[in-house]
Amino acid sequence: MIGWGPALLIGVTVLLGMWFNNSRMNDLRAHIDKRVDDLRDLTKTEIKRLDDLIRSEVKRLEDLLRSEIKRLEERLPSPIHRR
Secondary structure, eight states: OTTHHHHHHHHHHHHHHHHHHHHHHHHHHHHHHHHHHHHHHHHHHHHHHHHHHHHHHHHHHHHHHHHHHHHHHHHSOOTTTOO
């Protein structure tokens, strides 16, 4: 039994080290998961904001193009008056 004492102590120490290490790895994994979720939410928010910005800019450019086409059509002589 005396010969097994140091081996048993080393085994218990190794098991405690593995358990402690495993709990720290779980903490790290939980932290990384939260950071990834936060990044995913931020990315979705930014993509939505950029999509809204692009849509509003396209709408503004469409309105500008329509107004310019209308202005040019008003400046052109109508086909009825041409001879």
